[in-house]
Amino acid sequence: MSLVNQLIAAVLAVLFGLASVTLYIVSDSSKRMLMNQLESHALDTATHLGLYLAPYIASHDQATVETTVNAIFDSGFYRQIDVVTANRERLFSKSTEAVIDQSVPQWFVDLVKLDPPSMTREVTFNWNKVGSIYVQGHPGYAYQAYWRTAKEMLVWFVLLSLVASLAIMLLLRVILKPLKGVEQQAMALSHKQYIEQPSIPATRELRRVVLAMNQMVKQVHQMFEEQSKNIEELRRSAYQDELTGLPNARATRAQLGEHLDHREDFGPGTLFYVHIDGLQELNQRLGQEKTNNFIRLVAERLADIAAGAAHPIIGRLSGADFVLLIERRPADALQRLVNGLLAGFDEHYRQLAQDATPRPAPVQIGIAHGSDKSSSSELLSNGRLALETAAKERKREHQYFKPGARSSMKAGTSMWPAPSAMSRSSCRPSRSSAPIGRRCSRKCSPASSTVTMLPAAPATLSAWFGNWA
Numbered sequence: 001m002s003l004v005n006q007l008i009a010a011v012l013a014v015l016f017g018l019a020s021v022t023l024y025i026v027s028d029s030s031k032r033m034l035m036n037q038l039e040s041h042a043l044d045t046a047t048h049l050g051l052y053l054a055p056y057i058a059s060h061d062q063a064t065v066e067t068t069v070n071a072i073f074d075s076g077f078y079r080q081i082d083v084v085t086a087n088r089e090r091l092f093s094k095s096t097e098a099v100i101d102q103s104v105p106q107w108f109v110d111l112v113k114l115d116p117p118s119m120t121r122e123v124t125f126n127w128n129k130v131g132s133i134y135v136q137g138h139p140g141y142a143y144q145a146y147w148r149t150a151k152e153m154l155v156w157f158v159l160l161s162l163v164a165s166l167a168i169m170l171l172l173r174v175i176l177k178p179l180k181g182v183e184q185q186a187m188a189l190s191h192k193q194y195i196e197q198p199s200i201p202a203t204r205e206l207r208r209v210v211l212a213m214n215q216m217v218k219q220v221h222q223m224f225e226e227q228s229k230n231i232e233e234l235r236r237s238a239y240q241d242e243l244t245g246l247p248n249a250r251a252t253r254a255q256l257g258e259h260l261d262h263r264e265d266f267g268p269g270t271l272f273y274v275h276i277d278g279l280q281e282l283n284q285r286l287g288q289e290k291t292n293n294f295i296r297l298v299a300e301r302l303a304d305i306a307a308g309a310a311h312p313i314i315g316r317l318s319g320a321d322f323v324l325l326i327e328r329r330p331a332d333a334l335q336r337l338v339n340g341l342l343a344g345f346d347e348h349y350r351q352l353a354q355d356a357t358p359r360p361a362p363v364q365i366g367i368a369h370g371s372d373k374s375s376s377s378e379l380l381s382n383g384r385l386a387l388e389t390a391a392k393e394r395k396r397e398h399q400y401f402k403p404g405a406r407s408s409m410k411a412g413t414s415m416w417p418a419p420s421a422m423s424r425s426s427c428r429p430s431r432s433s434a435p436i437g438r439r440c441s442r443k444c445s446p447a448s449s450t451v452t453m454l455p456a457a458p459a460t461l462s463a464w465f466g467n468w469a
Contacts, residue, residue, distance in 0.1 A: 007176070011168050012161075019157055030149045031112070038116040038137035045072060046121035046135040049081075054123050057083065057091060058130040065092045077141040079116065082134040091131065100140050104147045112146060114139045178206045182213050194221040241316045243292060244299035252315025252323060256376035259313065264372065266311065270334065272324040273366040273383030274298060277391070279320040282362060290352045297348045298322060298363065301341055323383065328369065338365065364390050 049072060056064040069081050073094050080095035100109055116137040123131045178201045188195045196214045201207050236242070239251035247255065259266040276282070276298065283291040299316065302324045306312035309326040316322050329337070342363065349361035366387030370379045 007172050008165075008169050011172070012165055015164060015168070016161065019161060023153060023157055026153060027146075027150055031114070031146060034142045034146055035114070035116065038139075038142055039119060042078075042116065042119035042135040042137045043121065045078070045081075046119050046133045048072075049083075049133050049135070050121045050123040053083065053133070054125040054130060057085065057123050058125040058128075060085070060091065062091055069094055077138040078135060079138040080118070080134070080136045083131065084134070085131045086129050096138070100143050104143045108147055108150075109143060112143070114142045114146065116142065175201075175203065176206075177201075178203075178210045182209060185213050185217055189217060189220060192224065194218075241299075244296055244316055246299050246303070246322070247315035249315065249317045252313065252317060253376065255313045255315070256323075256325065256380070259311075260370075260374060260376040260379065266313075266325070266327075267372045268328040269325050269370050269374075269379075270328050271368045271370065271379050271383045272302070272305075272322075272326075273368065273380075273387050274302065274322040274324070275364045275366070275387055275391075276320040277362040277364055286352060294349060294352055294361075295319075298345065301344050305337065305341065323380070325379070334367075338367075341365075366390060 049068065053065055053068055055061075056068075065083050069083060069092055072078075073081055073096075078096075080093070082093045083091045085091055116139050118134050118136040121133050121135075122129055123133060178197065178199075181197045185195050185197065194217050196217055197210050200210055239247060239254075241248045246252075276295065279291070282294070286294070299322065302314055302322055305326065306314045306324060311327070313325040314323070342361070342365075345361035345363045350358050353359060364387055366383045366385070366389075368379055368382035368386055370382070
């Protein structure tokens, strides 16, 4: 039971007790008043009869006494009238049974005992006592009056009790309404909702409770906000690269492991392993601020590509290494994507370097294709291997590496468009029949962007395309 209901029940119990005691006192007072009225009425009747019947009692005129007593007895509420002489001889007596009116219930008659007293008046004539008259009132009148009074009092008691109960309930609920607000604050606080009561009660104790609760809500809210900020900062420091805003090495490897090793829901994909060559020298030559801007630029361009992919995984593995895993795309679309990516790197690098002689951006990209069964470690290893192959040849090359797909590729067979259609393509096979793994007949300049291929497994190139297209 709530506090409000308990207070209401306590107040109503006290009120009912007080009303019951009051009702009993009033009822007893009414009872005594009725008994006094019956006593007074009987005494007056005895007095009047004594004055009138004195000469007749003295002369023992029984006929006149009987006529007079009958007339008085039939006109009033009397239970018994006795007329006796001075010698204690009964001159005349009349009585009737105490019949109660049917409007008074029997249980009320049994519960309330009304026994009217018998009043006596001595009769004197010529200064001599000639007899006595005994008069007892009838209780029927008293029962009717008492029942009517008790019924009215009971009805008024019930009505006033209901009105008082409603008034007390409303009054207590209004007074204790701030406690309901405190309860709501506590419940909301358990659900991480912070509610403050705008209205402060005038009652001193309740005002203190409400102010204390509001202060506690503010402090808890502030504490939770600080903890949330601290947790967010810890999460960022643990899983987010501070410079680029990309996931760091831990978060990136976790995502790759989740999708490739555990859930295996990524499907065939292509991994871009991007490396900024000579980052320390670049920092010394351009300065820390421009170098950081260039690193951010690389991250932004990779993020733009990731935004157009279905379920990309992107992150920064180290200071100079980035990875991007997207769904596998056709060869021509992938070539346009890589060319645009390098062109954007070169353009922004020239703006940062501001050299008289334009230089290409010191960025190398290794690309590894994986199947729906490829693991994260295998894909990263293949990407690094493709990048290392490009670094050994000292070229800005895009190395495509497909694990387990080695084939005797014909010379001049390429997975890219014709060399004339490729941007910055200056490294071509010397003969169409040369093995695919043979080095170019002439060296490529540092600005070249030829895409070289690692040797493939024994299968035709068209079959290779059929596997991952």
